[in-house]
Amino acid sequence: MPLSPAPLTRGLLRDDVHARLQDAIVDGSLAPGEQLRDGELAERLGVSRTPVREALLELAQVGLVQATPGRSTVVAPLEEAAVRDAQAVVGALHALAVRAAVPRLTAAQLNEMRAANAAFRAALSQRDVNGAMEADARFHLVALEACGNAAAIAVIARYEPVLRRVERLRFASHEGAASAERHDRLIALCAAGDADGASRLAESTWQSLTLSPAPTEQDHA
Numbered sequence: 001m002p003l004s005p006a007p008l009t010r011g012l013l014r015d016d017v018h019a020r021l022q023d024a025i026v027d028g029s030l031a032p033g034e035q036l037r038d039g040e041l042a043e044r045l046g047v048s049r050t051p052v053r054e055a056l057l058e059l060a061q062v063g064l065v066q067a068t069p070g071r072s073t074v075v076a077p078l079e080e081a082a083v084r085d086a087q088a089v090v091g092a093l094h095a096l097a098v099r100a101a102v103p104r105l106t107a108a109q110l111n112e113m114r115a116a117n118a119a120f121r122a123a124l125s126q127r128d129v130n131g132a133m134e135a136d137a138r139f140h141l142v143a144l145e146a147c148g149n150a151a152a153i154a155v156i157a158r159y160e161p162v163l164r165r166v167e168r169l170r171f172a173s174h175e176g177a178a179s180a181e182r183h184d185r186l187i188a189l190c191a192a193g194d195a196d197g198a199s200r201l202a203e204s205t206w207q208s209l210t211l212s213p214a215p216t217e218q219d220h221a
Contacts, residue, residue, distance in 0.1 A: 017041075018058055021052075025165070027133075027168070032077040035072045036056060063079075063085070064076055083166055090159050090163055090206050097202075100146075102189075102193060103195065109142050110191055113183070113186075119138070123135055132176060133171060137164075143190070186198055
């Protein structure tokens, strides 16, 4: 079992179980095709089967888990159709969030984006995919927090993990360096107050993700 053996608190809720399982799928600890037995997961997490079953149902609804009646529940494979569906939603909502965030971003928040991108570059240079994932998430979070749209943030949080699985593949390859350059361009557009340009770039960032090798055009991260 790849999940941490440390038991969770007695007051664990479904959302906590969901987060642990989601993180394990995104980081590859639970691999595509791996069978998910609710009893085993419940024992390892120190909870009853009910929150595990509820979490698996939610993960199936967003495409991270495949559950077939009468058959086993498994970690969903990475599929183009699921990626495209998530891109359509996540890309559009990041564009909306960035457009709203640009006029609100402070100098301190722009510096947060620069610091996150510096950490992102450093992680890539050290082949630290986990560190790159964490820094990339911090980078995008600045605009999300500044936008003030709770509904957009909630929907992004629901579907973005599908794309984070693809990002891991990109950040583990030479293509990750282009993502840092894209971040630089986004910071420059935000600092210049170009909400339209920043919005378009934010959306194209997510649209550029692919399971096949990415093109080398400058608009692809």
